[in-house]
Amino acid sequence: MKHQLAIVIVAIAAVIGLGASGIRRATPLTLVYPANFGNRISIPDDNPMTEEGVQLGRRLFYETRLSANNRVSCATCHQQAKAFTDGLRFSQGVDDTPTPRNAMSLANLLWVRNFFWDGRAKGLEAQASFPLTDPHEMGQSLAVSAQKLQADGRYASLFAQAFGTPQITGQRIVQALAQFERTLISANSKYDQYLRGEYQPTTSELNGLQLFFSNPNAEKNIRGASCGHCHGGPKTFIELFHNNGLDTVPADKGREVITGQSIDRGRFRVATLRNIALTAPYMHDGRFANLEDVVDHYNEHIQPSETLSTFLQGNQGGMGSAMSGRGDLQLGLTTAERKDLLAFLHLLTDSSFIQDKRFSNPFIP
C-alpha cells in the first residue's frame, strides 16, 4: 500500500517534471504598428501571437505539400512581390477551374474582421481552411495536410516550439497561418512617411490626397472625389460592404449570397488601397487592368441600381462637367485631377513591405 502510494507520487512528480522541461513556452510576440491605425485589432484568445508560431506559419504559407498535387501553396496566389496577389484576373489552383474571384492582397489583415470579398469568413483562422480545402484551390482536407506534415520529421519539433507539444492538427495549421498573416503590416509607404513628417509629397500628390479625402461641395467651391467615405482613414479602408456601381445587374451577387437579403445585392467589402499600384487587375472580378480604368470608373461609369451606394450618388456637387441625365453619378474630374488622384494612389506603395525578409519564402535560402 505504502509502496503503491510512493510509486504514484513518483509518477506524478515525473509527469510534472516532464511538463516543466518538455513543454517549452513559445516566446510572446508584440506587433508593432502606427498609432493612427487604431487598436481595433483581432487576435483570438486561444491563438496568441508568438515568435515560433509566426515562423511556423510563414513556412506553412509557402508549403506546397498542403495541396493535393504538392505544387500549390498560399504563395502561388499571394506573391510577396505583388503585395500578395498574383497578377491574374482569376487564379489557378490544383485543377483547371479558375477561382470565381480575384485573389485579394494581404496587408493589414489584423484590422479585418470579416474576410473575403463578401465577408463570409469570421477571423483568419476560419478563413484559412477555405483555400486549403477548396477543390479548386489547394484541394486537400486538413487531416491529410496534417498527415503529410507528420511524415516530415522536422515539422513535429516546429509545432512543439510553437504550440508546446508536437501534435500536428488542422487547427494548429490554420492557427499558425493566421499568426503569420497578422504580421503582414504595411505601414511604410510614402504616404505613411508623409504622415510621420518624413516625406514631402509633390504638388500633384498633395492635390490627389486632397481630392481623395474630400467630398465635393459646390457652395464652398471644394472639389473632391469622395473616396474617403469608404477608403477613409490611414488604413485606406473602412470595413463596410458597398455596391460601388460596377453593374446594374451584377453577375456575382456578392454579399447577398451570404445574407440572403436583396439590399445586399452587388455589395462587396471595401478593399484596402495599400500597395494598390502592385495589385492589378482590380475589383472582385479583376475587370479593370489598371488604375486609370478604376479612376475612369468612379469618374464617369458608375452604373445605377437599387443597391448602388448612396455615397456614390449626388456627387455632381462642385464638379462641374457632368453630362446630362446621369449627372449625379459623375465626379467630373479634369484630366489633371485624374492624374493627381493616380499620383496619390501610387503614394500607397510600400516597397519595404514587399522586400521584407520576414515575409519571404523560407525554403529559398
Next chain:
Amino acid sequence: MRIRTLFLLLLTSLLSFQTLFAQDRATVKVSGEVTKPLQLSLEDLQKMKPATAVLKDRDGKEHPYTGVAVSDILTLAGVTTGQQLHGENLAKFLLVKCADGYEVLFSLAELDAAFTDKQAILAYQLEGNALPAGKGPFRLVVPGEKRPARSCQQVVEMVIRFAKD
C-alpha cells in the same frame, strides 16, 4: 375551441414554413444582454406602439419618420430599461449594426425615457410611405443631434452588452 387551437397551430406552422422560404423578409435581430432575443419583421414592428421623430436630412429640411421607440424594443427584449436601469446596468450599451457593416453605439441611458426626452426610434416610414431603397426598410432616427451620423440606415441588428473594462 379545440378546432380553433388546431387551426391556429396549423396557421402558425404554415406561416413559419413560409418564412423559411421567404428569405428576403427583412428583419432586425435583437440579441446580447436580453432575456428574450427577438427577430422583428415589419409586421412585428407595425403591431407595436407607433412613435414619431423628426430628422433634418441631407436636403436641410426636417422630415417626419414613423416607427417604434427603441426603448420599447429593448423593453420587449427584456433589456434593463426604466426602473431597472440603475447600478451596473448603466454600464450597458447598445450597438446598432447596419447592412453595410456600419456600426453606432449608444449607452442605454441616452435612449431611456427615464433619462431623456429625446426619443430615438427605429423608423419604417417616412412621410407615410415605406422608406426609400438605400435607407430602409429600417432606419434609426435620433432626434436632437447636430450630425445625422447615428441616424443610421438599413439597420439589421441591435446588440446589447456590458462594457468590459
